[in-house]
Amino acid sequence: MKRVFVNGYGSIGSRIVQFIEDDCDIEVAGIGKYSPDEKVNDAISRGFKVYVPKNRVAHFKNFNISGTIEDKISECDLVIDASPGGMGHTNKKILYEPKNTRVIFQGGEKIIGEKAVAPFIFNSRVNYEEAFDKQFVMQGSCNVTGMGRIIQPLKEKYGKKIRRLDAILIRRWADLEDSKTEVEDSIEWSYKPHHDEDVKSYMGADTPLFIRAFKVPTRQMHVHAMDIRFNGPAPSMSEILDLYKNEYGVATLYGVKGTKDIRDYAESIKFSFKDTNMIHIHGDLTEVQDDVVKLTYSDDQTGIVVPENHLLMQAMLFKRKKEDAFKHTEELFHMEEKKRMLEEHFK
């Protein structure tokens, strides 16, 4: 039994602990909280032990906390850092490096430059085994993970026949349960979206990917509009859609009006957190024109990285064979079943 500490109990941390507590090979040793708010009791009522930073213990005097983060992580085999973007690097310097802890960081961090947290970005479809002996690994963000799921099968089948991948990322403003962030009436853009560099870091620097990113006032997922330009005529629609038929974590849907339709359906059949944990290619929005395939898919912002973290844990903690790890993740996440239900409902 391996002990895992989840440092941060927000959108991502709270999802990860819910799933890994059902894994009989892993014990959730505790979770790290920083603010003395109602989520402390929420975590305790769900059976988790809550730990807080040494210098903030006094703020938690009205809560039944179990100790300090600093002491607890020394007893653990792995930490999942689910802190706000950028904070993972600070944690690395003050907590993890001094204690020689193994850590999975999340996609809001960097892997290049002074603030780099890890030598590489994990994507289970691309580089599962590379994580086996690493001390620090970063799980790609939701958009970066989704792009890997789309681009890797294309790369394997068509290689250099692909001339360019031009993607417009339409990003959600805030998460469903994020009550602190007000969704503003605006469309914002990113001057240098991190996704481009992040995807190329694990797909290869020569990946001909060009990204523009816009943030829109919604809490319901991201959408990517990707134009895949070929040297010569593009493959047929059916050939492209066939490519994703058996891809894990990729569903192909028809007749969806918008991202909320999918979340509403997920809620109606009680998927945890209204997440599908996957990306959804919109078959009736996808078309082929001359040398270009115009592919549109939505990306479950909060759900997609949670099974990825589980796969990454299996690589780092058990060096489990890739196919066995996927089988084990499926036992907890039931993504094949979710995909079948989604494709049956939106057909």
Ligand SMILES: NC(=O)c1ccc[n+]([C@@H]2O[C@H](COP(=O)([O-])OP(=O)(O)OC[C@H]3O[C@@H](n4cnc5c(N)ncnc54)[C@H](OP(=O)(O)O)[C@@H]3O)[C@@H](O)[C@H]2O)c1
């Ligand atoms: N949300 C998404 O859709 C999404 C998708 C993919 C990847 N990610 C990445 O996942 C990471 C976490 O995002 P999130 O959306 O879960 O953020 P979030 O909802 O804001 O939650 C962050 C959590 O971190 C805690 N925290 C604060 N300071 C901390 C510190 N120094 N060390 C550890 N934890 C600390 C907060 O605790 P208190 O509440 O107690 O203050 C809070 O529970 C980010 O890197 C983000 O980019 C997010």
